[in-house]
Every structure is written in C-alpha cells, then in structure tokens.
Amino acid sequence: MNTKYEECIKACLECLEACNHCYDACLKEDHVKMMAGCIRLDRECADICAYAVQAMTRNSPFVQEICKLCAQICDACGEECAKHDHEHCQKCAESCRKCAEICRQMIA
Numbered sequence: 001m002n003t004k005y006e007e008c009i010k011a012c013l014e015c016l017e018a019c020n021h022c023y024d025a026c027l028k029e030d031h032v033k034m035m036a037g038c039i040r041l042d043r044e045c046a047d048i049c050a051y052a053v054q055a056m057t058r059n060s061p062f063v064q065e066i067c068k069l070c071a072q073i074c075d076a077c078g079e080e081c082a083k084h085d086h087e088h089c090q091k092c093a094e095s096c097r098k099c100a101e102i103c104r105q106m107i108a
Contacts, residue, residue, distance in 0.1 A: 012052050012070065014099070020046050022038065045076075077092070078096030079093075
C-alpha cells in the first residue's frame with residue numbers, strides 16, 4: 001500500500017462500508033420514499049470512495065482532484081444522513097465527515 005495515502009485509503013474504505021450499510025438499511029425502512037435522498041447519496045459516496053481508493057493505490061496523476069471530489073460528495077452524504085435519526089444514518093454521517101476531513105488533509 002502506498003504509505004503516503006494509507007490513512008486516506010483507510011478512511012475511504014470505512015466510509016464506503018458505512019455508506020453501503022446505510023444504503024441497505026435505508027431500503028428496509030418503513031418509509032423508503034423519505035429515505036430516497038439518503039439512498040442516492042449513499043450510492044454516490046460509496047462509488048467515489050471506491051474510485052478514490054483505486055486512484056490512490058495506482059498513484060494516479062489525478063489523486064488530488066479525485067480526493068477533492070470525494071470530500072465534496074462525503075460532505076453532501078454526511079449532511080443528508082445527519083438529518084435522519086436512524087443509527088445507520090448517524091454512523092454513516094460520522095464516517096462521511098471523517099473521510100472528507102482526511103481527504104482534505106491529504107491533498108492540502
């Protein structure tokens with residue numbers, strides 16, 4: 001693993017896992033339509049986190065731009081998840097905020 005990206009890769013993988021768990025749990029909620037925004041952003045966030053990990057592990061020349069976008073999408077997902085009281089949403093929001101912060105630190 002590229003050690004200069006190690007912390008960021010770990011945060012992205014944790015966020016990806018939290019988003020996938022939240023996505024799956026939201027689909028099982030009684031009022032799925034109310035969770036549509038959360039579900040959509042969970043997918044977007046999980047996908048960009050996975051792509052960011054790939055970019056970092058192959059030392060892409062676009063790591064800075066990809067991780068900047070990852071932080072923006074993590075922020076959006078974290079904000080949406082924080083609106084919901086479900087435990088899976090709250091854990092996802094926390095993971096998204098952490099990932100966004102670490103992505104920004106890495107590209108600073």
